[in-house]
Amino acid sequence: MTAVNELSKVLYIDLSKRHFYTVLRDDLFGKYIGGAGVAIQLLKEECPEGIDPFNPQNPIVFAVGHLTGLFPLASKTVAMFKSPHTGNLGESHAGGRSAISIRSAGYGAIVIKGVSSKPCYISVHENKVYFRDASTLWGMRSSITAGRLIRENEPASGNRTIMRIGLAGEKMIPFACVTTETFRHFGRLGLGAVFGSKKLKALVVSGKKSIPISERKEYLNLYDSIFKTATDSPLMKKYHEIGTPINVMALNASNALPTKNLQLSTFDKAYEISGENIAKGFLGKRLACAHCPVACIHIANLRELYEEEPFFYKTSMIGYDYELIYSVGSMLCISDVNGLLKIIDTVESYGLDCMSTGVSLAWATEAQEKGIISLKDTAGLELKWGDSRCYIEAIKKLIEQPTDFFKALSRGIEYASSLYGGKDFALSFGGNEMPGYHTGPAAHAGCLFGARHSHLDNGGYSFDKKIMLDKNILPQQLADNIVSEEEWRQILSSLVVCFFAREIYKPEVVKEALKVSGFNLTDKDFSDIGKRIYIEKMRFKIREGFSFENLSIPERIYQTDSSVGLIDRKFMDSLVSSLKTKILTYLQTSS
Amino acid sequence: MRLEVVDADKCVGCQCCMFACSRIHKDTGLSKTCISVKSAGGMQRGFIVITCIACEDPPCARACPENALIVRKVGGVILKKEKCTGCATCVKACIIRAVFWDEEINKPLICFYCGYCAKYCPYGVIELRKTEFELKQSREGKDDSSK
Ligand code: SF4
Ligand code: SF4
Ligand code: SF4
Numbered sequence: 197m198t199a200v201n202e203l204s205k206v207l208y209i210d211l212s213k214r215h216f217y218t219v220l221r222d223d224l225f226g227k228y229i230g231g232a233g234v235a236i237q238l239l240k241e242e243c244p245e246g247i248d249p250f251n252p253q254n255p256i257v258f259a260v261g262h263l264t265g266l267f268p269l270a271s272k273t274v275a276m277f278k279s280p281h282t283g284n285l286g287e288s289h290a291g292g293r294s295a296i297s298i299r300s301a302g303y304g305a306i307v308i309k310g311v312s313s314k315p316c317y318i319s320v321h322e323n324k325v326y327f328r329d330a331s332t333l334w335g336m337r338s339s340i341t342a343g344r345l346i347r348e349n350e351p352a353s354g355n356r357t358i359m360r361i362g363l364a365g366e367k368m369i370p371f372a373c374v375t376t377e378t379f380r381h382f383g384r385l386g387l388g389a390v391f392g393s394k395k396l397k398a399l400v401v402s403g404k405k406s407i408p409i410s411e412r413k414e415y416l417n418l419y420d421s422i423f424k425t426a427t428d429s430p431l432m433k434k435y436h437e438i439g440t441p442i443n444v445m446a447l448n449a450s451n452a453l454p455t456k457n458l459q460l461s462t463f464d465k466a467y468e469i470s471g472e473n474i475a476k477g478f479l480g481k482r483l484a485c486a487h488c489p490v491a492c493i494h495i496a497n498l499r500e501l502y503e504e505e506p507f508f509y510k511t512s513m514i515g516y517d518y519e520l521i522y523s524v525g526s527m528l529c530i531s532d533v534n535g536l537l538k539i540i541d542t543v544e545s546y547g548l549d550c551m552s553t554g555v556s557l558a559w560a561t562e563a564q565e566k567g568i569i570s571l572k573d574t575a576g577l578e579l580k581w582g583d584s585r586c587y588i589e590a591i592k593k594l595i596e597q598p599t600d601f602f603k604a605l606s607r608g609i610e611y612a613s614s615l616y617g618g619k620d621f622a623l624s625f626g627g628n629e630m631p632g633y634h635t636g637p638a639a640h641a642g643c644l645f646g647a648r649h650s651h652l653d654n655g656g657y658s659f660d661k662k663i664m665l666d667k668n669i670l671p672q673q674l675a676d677n678i679v680s681e682e683e684w685r686q687i688l689s690s691l692v693v694c695f696f697a698r699e700i701y702k703p704e705v706v707k708e709a710l711k712v713s714g715f716n717l718t719d720k721d722f723s724d725i726g727k728r729i730y731i732e733k734m735r736f737k738i739r740e741g742f743s744f745e746n747l748s749i750p751e752r753i754y755q756t757d758s759s760v761g762l763i764d765r766k767f768m769d770s771l772v773s774s775l776k777t778k779i780l781t782y783l784q785t786s787s
Numbered sequence: 788m789r790l791e792v793v794d795a796d797k798c799v800g801c802q803c804c805m806f807a808c809s810r811i812h813k814d815t816g817l818s819k820t821c822i823s824v825k826s827a828g829g830m831q832r833g834f835i836v837i838t839c840i841a842c843e844d845p846p847c848a849r850a851c852p853e854n855a856l857i858v859r860k861v862g863g864v865i866l867k868k869e870k871c872t873g874c875a876t877c878v879k880a881c882i883i884r885a886v887f888w889d890e891e892i893n894k895p896l897i898c899f900y901c902g903y904c905a906k907y908c909p910y911g912v913i914e915l916r917k918t919e920f921e922l923k924q925s926r927e928g929k930d931d932s933s934k
Contacts, residue, residue: 265816268803296802300816344829354802354825355817378830404890406809406818416810423803427909483830484801489909491799495831513831 202408203230203262203304206238209318209325211394212252212310216325218303225304229715230261232287233690233729235276236736238307239285245739249280249386250368250393252311259305260295261692262713265407266415268423269697271295271485273376274689279385280370280393281552281608282627284740285733286385287648290359291485292377294401295692297357301403310394317360317398319350322405330397334366338545343378346398356402362547363595365392369606371552371629375544379483379493379515383549384628384650410714418708423489425700432490435696436482439494440518441471443632444526450759452635452657455526456581457558458623461634461756465531469521474533480513485694492696498537514541522632523554528561528587535584542591552608555629557590559609563618573601573616620751625649626742636660636760637768638674640753645775646682647733652695654682663760671767675774679730679782686729687722731786734779744776788900789841789863790822791916798834798912800824804904811903812896821887821898822913839863839885839898841918847897850880856897862918866897 204225209216224234235257242255256277263270273294279286298306301322308318312327315334319326328349333342339362346358357376364372365388372388373381382388391397409415426432434442447453448466455463467473471494480497484490495513502508514537524530524539543550561579563569571578575598580586597603604612609629613622623630625640628649633639635657642656643649651657659677662669685695691710693701701709703722710717717725749772754763805820812819822838841863848856848864855870856877873893878886887896902915917925 265806268806296817300818347829354823404818405816407815409815412813415815419810423907481831481833482799484799486800486802487806488801489803489907491801491909 205303206305206307207303208307210310211312214327229690230304231259231274231690231692232686234305235259235274236729236732238305239276240736242307243278249278254278254390256308256390258298260298261690262715263691263709264295264299266713267709268426268487268489269694270692271488271694272692273298274692275382275387277387277390280389281386284737284742285647288382288384288387290376290380290382292357292380293486294357294376296486297401300405301401302405312395315395315397319400322403333397339547340545350400352402355404356400358398358400360398361388361391364546364548365389368392371549371608372547373549375547388547409712411712415712418712422700427489431699435492436490438471438475439492441521443518444470444521451757452633452759453526454632454634456529457527457562457621458634458752458756461758463526468531469525469536478533496537512541516540519632520550523551527554527558529581530584539584539587542588546595552629555623556605556609557587559622560605562621568616568618569601573599575599623750623752633657634758636663636758637763637771641771641775642678644747654678660759671771672774674771675778679778683726683730686726731782734783788915789918790838790898790900791914792836793914794912795836796833797910798836799910800830800834803907804913807904807907811901819889819896821896822904836912837883837885843920846880847877847886850876852876861920863900864897866895868894
């Protein structure tokens with residue numbers, strides 16, 4: 197199995213000792229495919245039980261898969277680490293050029309351990325690893341500038357990935373992200389903060405190695421058929437034209453667009469911040485991850501006039517996506533696109549996770565409205581729905597932390613609400629701020645039980661449609677759907693296929709693709725491996741203190757109409773207990 | 788014929804063309820490609836697409852001390868691998884940097900004007916078209932389709 201051998205090289209980098217070595221891990225890549233499957237094993241091996249996420253021993257694992265570089269849309273890198281945000285499993289996926297660069301550099305995975313004594317960044321150019329000084333970049337106000345400097349200092353333009361953090365990561369804000377290729381993110385669970393704790397500003401990886409295949413003719417045929425499906429499919433066309441913001445209007449129409457901290461589920465000004473409207477007035481460019489013909493990345497062009505200096509303009513290019521529009525748009529009642537883009541740009545330049553930032557600010561606004569927090573708490577800042585300026589100020593304060601309140605808020609709303617109250621409207625699931633889908637019970641239960649507390653774990657929101665079609669559907673049925681979807685997604689994220697391509701990479705296609713890359717799997721193997729990875733991730737969570745017993749659901753979700761009407765508490769309770777029973781039985785019955 | 792960059796502003800940076808070129812060179816990934824797509828100083832500025840434009844009087848061929856680059860009548864070059872010593876003089880001679888390098892055999896990698904990559908460009912950025920010489924010929928009514 198040539199493919200396994202070639203992919204299975206793992207690069208270990210120790211920042212404390214400033215050395216690196218490689219190990220062939222056929223054992224892992226043979227058994228767990230790659231991506232998430234391999235990453236969880238490496239995380240288990242490297243992360244001592246119960247350590248603080250900012251302990252130097254907390255490893256950062258990046259892994260790619262067998263199809264990376266061979267087939268279109270196998271373009272994601274899976275990162276794993278112990279999350280400073282939830283205290284358990286940290287897992288985050290991003291595209292850009294990260295996956296192809298890691299694989300072309302000759303690795304299936306990279307593990308970064310230890311802590312650097314001084315700010316540094318790492319450059320991996322195939323078999324060479326450099327520890328570069330980053331003292332000058334550390335503390336720089338804009339991570340975009342830091343990114344540009346690294347770009348100018350490193351070779352291999354066009355064949356490299358540059359992952360970097362901003363001030364949020366340096367300050368170890370537990371929902372800081374890592375940005376790759378300016379517009380893609382390892383978001384959510386705080387990979388940026390773990391970078392920061394290691395004094396690691398960035399990771400650059402480049403390479404041009406070829407990837408062996410076993411059957412060339414079959415490979416070319418399969419390639420063409422996958423490529424054709426990707427370019428012909430209406431779904432892909434939709435993502436290319438309007439991009440993920442196409443969801444704004446769709447979710448708004450079905451009472452699922454969280455608005456004003458989910459006091460509402462429709463936004464009367466939704467059209468203004470819709471994908472359609474932003475495209476009309478602001479769309480400046482569309483970009484793609486490497487090896488993806490779809491090009492779903494949408495970049496807006498924002499032209500601002502300097503207030504006191506006529507004829508001075510600033511033009512910025514700002515990436516936007518549905519989740520960003522929801523979290524710092526409708527959640528904060530922002531309806532002017534200029535303001536929305538400026539908020540996104542601020543979040544971007546600090547390297548924060550946009551969703552957690554927006555949802556935290558929405559909670560803070562309501563908390564201030566209700567008198568739970570005072571003007572003193574916010575250092576005199578009045579948080580007002582719809583006012584982009586106050587939110588830009590608030591984001592700066594999240595970084596500068598002038599008051600105890602901002603210190604608390606920068607740790608997320610689960611923590612902040614545990615100190616200040618307002619838990620019932622703190623929209624956090626398992627410690628992670630909610631995604632933009634108030635479709636019904638399955639969406640929320642999916643996040644609560646998903647290994648990453650992300651809507652992408654199991655796509656719970658899509659199962660709410662089943663409730664809309666059949667009012668008598670049983671909670672057990674939904675629980676089964678949610679868990680089996682999460683299992684299948686372990687396969688996709690071990691192959692590192694973009695979830696947008698999940699309709700293309702059906703089991704039959706995956707099997708064929710793996711075969712030509714020299715890797716034979718049966719249907720049974722698939723379900724076994726998917727299940728095993730899922731269980732391993734859950735086990736890691738539980739090992740690190742996660743418990744199904746202390747899960748709580750914010751009251752707010754019961755108070756606002758969703759796509760299926762008001763969420764029925766009894767139904768939700770039994771969905772939760774079905775999920776609990778199912779997962780616990782799983783964990784007990786498997787070895 | 789030659790490969791022409793029709794409109795680089797429409798390029799999304801997917802690099803599907805680069806992967807295609809590697810495949811036509813019987814390889815995978817990005818290892819053997821003679822078209823390069825890189826950002827024009829940050830992706831927000833768009834992309835530069837570099838490939839051989841098939842010069843009528845190619846500096847790369849003039850620079851080659853071994854006469855390993857044979858000039859096509861219509862413009863552009865063909866590498867005679869057996870003559871090439873891998874000195875890389877041609878790389879420097881091409882100021883648009885369209886002479887790439889095949890690390891495996893230590894010889895240049897120059898577009899051979901097959902048009903395979905263009906079939907995989909979803910946005911019509913690149914196309915196989917007639918060279919200036921060929922266009923001139925057809926304008927003058929001398930249709931010379933042989934090399
Ligand atoms: S390689 Fe460069 S110099 Fe040679 S023909 Fe092509 S564009 Fe001209
Ligand atoms: S025309 Fe052929 S040789 Fe030239 S860049 Fe495209 S695929 Fe490569
Ligand atoms: S395939 Fe087309 S859009 Fe994609 S990188 Fe190449 S030229 Fe650009």
